[in-house]
Amino acid sequence: MIDNFEPDLSIVLIVRDPDESPDAVLTALAWQCTNSAVEVILVDGRPAAMRPPISTDALPVHYVQLRSANMPYLKAYGVELAKGRAVAFLECKGIPDAGWLKAALSAVERNDNVAVGGTVLFAGENSAIDRAAFLFEYGGFSPATLRAGRAFELPGNNMIFPRRMFLDLCGAILKNHGLNKPFCQQRFLEGGGRLKMNAELTIRLSTAYDVKKFLVRRFHYARCFGGIRYNQATTKRKIMFRVGSPAVPVIILARHLFRQQEKEEPRRTISVIAMLTTICIAWSAGEVTGYWFGQGNSCKYLY
DSSP states (O other): OOTTOOOSEEEEEEEOSTTOOSHHHHHHHHHHOOSSSEEEEEEEOOSSOOOOOOOBTTBOEEEEEOTTOOHHHHHHHHHHHOOSSEEEEEETTEEEOTTHHHHHHHHHHSOSSEEEEEEEEEOSOSSHHHHHHHHHHHTTOOHHHHHTTOOOSOOSSSEEEEHHHHHHHHHHHHHHHOSOHHHHHHHHHHTTOEEEEEEEEEEEEOOOOOHHHHHHHHHHHHHHHHHHHHHHSOHHHHHHHHHTGGGHHHHHHHHHHSSOOOTTSOOOOHHHHHHHHHHHHHHHHHHHHHHHHOOTTGGGGOO
16 A cells, blocks of 8 residues: 555455455455545454455555454554545445445545445345344344434444544544444534435345354443443443343343334344344343443453
């Protein structure tokens, strides 16, 4: 990557899971890249050294290793290296559709204070855990949901922030916790930023989850979230979090089990509903544990 290169868009692509590879995402982006307005920063947090990623003249790739760092810190390090006017975030399991880059560049042309989120479509294994995991994490990001204006948060995978405003508002969070999306999004909005959803900014999520590993990861993610949220809260809100903790499972279950189903989402069979309920319980247990006992070591397990 040339030192004085100032692209319109920096794409931070992270890889943390030893079983994942960034090549499919890089290939998809290389096919779409027809000008020099884009750079890719690939931040590799896998514990063992892997072979260098693919690279082409059309797609400048800056490859860095940050072994065993968690997912939020990998993203934060990518932001630190980025030079673009805006920064997009992708993960290896989300493959950009053919029009993704064009939609991303169009989205950042006129919006210096707007963060953009896009569509996430299911392309995983047809198992109960994969379908339920998708519904839990990305079920609110179907094209119909975005077009109807019913999405009120960004997907952590497939989002774009204006770089300078993001760094000004969220620098302390990035330093202390990495790019922990819920906290960064909240700070961005409090600082005058706005959210915009773009249904044309589409990725397809390809997954093959192990049930036990996924549930453990959701518990750790929730405990990390709950612990940080509690530590940052005022005394009044800390009391509220603990007193109200028995309601957490009810809120989480209601949010995910009774949300309107869109046609683009995986079908909710009995096995999928049962697995989705199990995921909600694992998350709730983690969040409540975070409120009462802190984050512990959970944050380091975020993939």
